Amino acid sequence: MHILATEGLTKRFPTVTALDSLTVGVGPGVTGLVGANGAGKSTLIKIMLGLLPPSSGTARVLDLDVGTQGERIRRLVGYMPEHECLPPDVSATEFVVHLARMSGLPRTAARERAADVLRHVGLAEERYRPIGGYSTGMKQRVKLAQALAHDPKLIFLDEPTNGLDPRGRDEMLHLIRRIGTEFGISVLVTSHLLGELERVCDHVIVIDGGRLLRSSAITEFTQATQSVTVEVEEGTEPLAERLLAAGLKVSRHGRTLLVGVTGPQTFDAIRDAAVDLDLCLIRLEQARHRIEDVFREEEAGV
Incomplete structure (x- = not known):
């Protein structure tokens, strides 16, 4: 109705x-x-x-x-x-x-x-x-x-x-x-x-x-994506460099990183990098679409 x-x-x-x-x-x-x-x-x-x-x-x-x-x-x-x-x-x-x-x-x-x-x-x-x-x-x-x-x-x-x-x-x-x-x-x-x-x-x-x-x-707007959001207390830049060197797709958004997930090994790589760099991991969660993505898609002609 x-x-x-x-x-x-x-x-x-x-x-x-x-x-x-x-x-x-x-x-x-x-x-x-x-x-x-x-x-x-x-x-x-x-x-x-x-x-x-x-x-x-x-x-x-x-x-x-x-x-x-x-x-x-x-x-x-x-x-x-x-x-x-x-x-x-x-x-x-x-x-x-x-x-x-x-x-x-x-x-x-x-x-x-x-x-x-x-x-x-x-x-x-x-x-x-x-x-x-x-x-x-x-x-x-x-x-x-x-x-x-x-x-x-x-x-x-x-x-x-x-x-x-x-x-x-x-x-x-x-x-x-x-x-x-x-x-x-x-x-x-x-x-x-x-x-x-x-x-x-x-x-x-x-x-x-x-x-x-x-x-x-x-x-439907906020369904999970094939990415994971990573936030550390300090050391965002060296973590991004380490993950990029491991062949992962990484983009930085302020204090957080958006890392493309290719399989369970992605989470292992993030964990190992944080441990090797002695970083305090604050957040590791599945990224989700947001409403503003609709406007980005429109601007891009998707």
Whole structure:
């Protein structure tokens, strides 16, 4: 079952084509939509919400047509926008209650729901303070809370980690994963930070210049390669030289080496070299493909 699907979806603006014949389907769970800034991610979400008409092609969300049933889609879907959009002079509670009521919840139910979602995103204590005094991380949490206020079946999160420090990004990603696993709400999350999506998503869609590059389960992106990652405390360069002299294929990436595996003897060679050079071996693990490999393949014309 698809929670959203497009067929030949195209959106042209006077100077740019934001989406170019995009055909893709998204199932339940947490799906990542990855691409560089300007790749068409935000445009796709706005079309899915019925806020922006496509130039051609079709799109459906929860089996509803975006062209004719946009209002109904917006009642069933939560949306966390990328840009700053919060009123500074009201509290988080007032704001979330207001949007919950706009989604059709009665006043009492809206207040109860607002308290629940603000507690869920970690704003139980601060929810009565004016939003203008919030940090960037707290404001992102308010935007997430309002997207959940009406108990949607699906939420669109547009660059939810923007402006956050590493700890704030980790906490936001943990919240997103919980939404998809514990609460059973499907999630479409956009990001230009590839590593983030590998951490939280079940499925990833890669687009570039409005075109689909790949749509796959995350396990297919991160499947094991025929290489091993080697990290030592010191002595990376002499270790690389020793392994190259042994006839192995080696490439250096900062403090780590990527060594091509030709058989069990490769691991023996790495072990013996580390012992001979009296090196402290920190890591020896099977390397895995990453999402950014898709972009490298595209640039190389693979």
